[in-house]
Amino acid sequence: MKLYELVFKTRSYRRFDESHKIDYKVLEELVDLARLSASASNRQPLKYMICNLPVDNEKIFPTIAWAGYLKEWNGPEPGERPAGYIIVLGDKSITEVFGVDPGIAAQTIMLGATEAGLGGCMIASIKREQLRNVMRIPEKYDILLILALGKPVEDVIIDEIKEGDVKYWRDDKRNHHVPKRPLDELIIKF
Amino acid sequence: MKLYELVFKTRSYRRFDESHKIDYKVLEELVDLARLSASASNRQPLKYMICNLPVDNEKIFPTIAWAGYLKEWNGPEPGERPAGYIIVLGDKSITEVFGVDPGIAAQTIMLGATEAGLGGCMIASIKREQLRNVMRIPEKYDILLILALGKPVEDVIIDEIKEGDVKYWRDDKRNHHVPKRPLDELIIKF
Numbered sequence: 001m002k003l004y005e006l007v008f009k010t011r012s013y014r015r016f017d018e019s020h021k022i023d024y025k026v027l028e029e030l031v032d033l034a035r036l037s038a039s040a041s042n043r044q045p046l047k048y049m050i051c052n053l054p055v056d057n058e059k060i061f062p063t064i065a066w067a068g069y070l071k072e073w074n075g076p077e078p079g080e081r082p083a084g085y086i087i088v089l090g091d092k093s094i095t096e097v098f099g100v101d102p103g104i105a106a107q108t109i110m111l112g113a114t115e116a117g118l119g120g121c122m123i124a125s126i127k128r129e130q131l132r133n134v135m136r137i138p139e140k141y142d143i144l145l146i147l148a149l150g151k152p153v154e155d156v157i158i159d160e161i162k163e164g165d166v167k168y169w170r171d172d173k174r175n176h177h178v179p180k181r182p183l184d185e186l187i188i189k190f
Numbered sequence: 191m192k193l194y195e196l197v198f199k200t201r202s203y204r205r206f207d208e209s210h211k212i213d214y215k216v217l218e219e220l221v222d223l224a225r226l227s228a229s230a231s232n233r234q235p236l237k238y239m240i241c242n243l244p245v246d247n248e249k250i251f252p253t254i255a256w257a258g259y260l261k262e263w264n265g266p267e268p269g270e271r272p273a274g275y276i277i278v279l280g281d282k283s284i285t286e287v288f289g290v291d292p293g294i295a296a297q298t299i300m301l302g303a304t305e306a307g308l309g310g311c312m313i314a315s316i317k318r319e320q321l322r323n324v325m326r327i328p329e330k331y332d333i334l335l336i337l338a339l340g341k342p343v344e345d346v347i348i349d350e351i352k353e354g355d356v357k358y359w360r361d362d363k364r365n366h367h368v369p370k371r372p373l374d375e376l377i378i379k380f
Contacts, residue, residue, distance in 0.1 A: 003305045006193065007223050007298060032373055033197050036348070037297060038312055041258060042356045044371045047378045068231060089378070099314065100335065103293020107227060108197060111301075115193045122228055124289065136380040145290065158226070166232045181234045183222050188237045188279070190326040 001115065010110050011158075011178070013119035014067055015080040016150025022052050022084035022118065027149070030112045031086065034105035045094035046105055047141060052084035059134040060085050064146060065125035069167040082120065082148040087135070090142035102144045113149055120149035191305060200300050201348075201368070203309035204257055205270040206340025212242050212274035212308065217339070220276065220302045224295035235284035236295055237331060242274035249324040250275050254336060255315035259357040272310065272338035277325070280332035292334045299337055309342035 027050045034046065051060060061082070066075030076082075088105060090098040106122045113120055123146040131143055154176055161179040168178045217240045224236070241250060251272070256265030266272075278295060280288040296312045303310055313336045321333055344366055351369040358368045 003196065003302050004219075004223065007226050010227070012228055028373065028377065029194075031377055033194065035370060035373055035376055036197050037200070038202055038300070040314060042358055042368060044356060044376075046376070048376055049379070050377055100290075100293035100296060100312065103290035103295075104297040105293075106290060107294040107297045108301075110228070111298075112193050122290065124230060138380065166234060168232055178232060180225060183218070183225055186225055186234075186236070186238055187218065187221055187240055189239070190328065 006111050006114055010114045011156035012121045013152035013154060013156060014121050015076045015154040016082055017153050018079050018081050018083055020083055020151035022149060024050060024052055026116055027052060027084055027086060030109045033108045033112045037104050037108045039101050040099045043095050045091045045098060046101055047089045047091050049087040063127040063131040064123050070170060080153060083150040086147040088145040090144050092140050092142060098144060106145055106147060109147055118149050119152035120147055122147055196301050196304055200304045201346035202311045203342035203344060203346060204311050205266045205344040206272055207343050208269050208271050208273055210273055210341035212339060214240060214242055216306055217242060217274055217276060220299045223298045223302045227294050227298045229291050230289045233285050235281045235288060236291055237279045237281050239277040247272065253317040253321040254313050260360065270343060273340040276337040278335040280334050282330050282332060288334060296335055296337060303339055308339050310337055310339035312337055
């Protein structure tokens with residue numbers, strides 16, 4: 001697949017076919033893509049927890065704040081929840097500053113997920129202490145991101161932005177609309 | 191190209207065939223890839239300056255600190271310098287916090303550069319005030335990253351890490367070696 005198509009298909013999905021299980025091996029391969037990606041000063045301070053068992057998924061799910069702009073929606077219902085997660089941690093014994101590394105890793109993993117027929121969402125709005133407790137994450141690790149993954153069951157449509165309103169929204173058919181700024185607004189000259 | 195191969199080939203290159211010019215259109219397409227990528231709360235606060243003219247390249251080059259671990263090397267010589275740059279800015283009129291967005295955008299652009307037969311390096315070690323002056327960047331924009339791009343003329347070899355030493359190094363043939371942590375060090379369980 002050309003990268004443009006892969007990037008275009010890599011939308012933020014929040015509803016999944018939860019019965020579609022994700023192999024541990026697939027998640028491991030996604031982490032390997034992140035492993036091979038750039039890291040500031042090559043420090044490689046990110047660590048990863050792979051979760052694909054219902055018992056862990058049930059612990060992680062309630063620690064996530066879903067889709068801030070959809071005030072009426074508390075996240076996916078049972079049956080439409082993620083079938084797996086990759087928790088991105090920052091190892092503070094290596095550095096205290098993780099800079100651009102989490103974004104690099106997360107995007108690489110999400111592109112890989114698309115290629116593997118999956119989809120998901122990068123989530124930074126996390127009840128961190130709750131997650132730390134339920135997953136027994138030692139204090140030496142900063143909790144940076146949760147990557148929620150599964151087989152998407154929703155369409156995500158890219159719209160042109162209107163009057164600068166960046167809020168995503170759902171239509172009557174429960175499809176998700178995401179307004180994107182046009183290219184000529186992003187490329188600037190002085 | 192499969193994503194694994196694309197990620198594997200997307201090394202940090204610092205020596206280029208400077209005579210190999212980069213079309214503005216190519217750089218614009220790379221920014222479009224970043225445009226279509228995820229952004230925290232869909233705010234899309236990143237802006238981009240595209241530079242591919244020698245007159246601009248000569249202004250930007252001295253504002254970059256090259257390869258911190260190579261103490262004997264002050265960056266690429268004339269003829270081996272980047273043929274283009276994408277400067278990633280954060281628009282503070284949209285948000286003051288850019289989070290994972292710069293990493294997402296930078297990695298997407300660098301993957302696209304590889305697909306386009308180019309290569310380069312994400313650089314955060316920048317003489318920011320000097321760059322702001324020479325490129326007339328208004329104060330409302332944070333200078334986040336410079337992506338230096340060109341046709342690479344060096345090989346970059348991934349090595350297994352030895353005794354935790356993450357420093358990259360150059361061999362006698364001026365090839366660049368990058369030690370990467372093994373996968374089983376990155377995936378952790380508690």
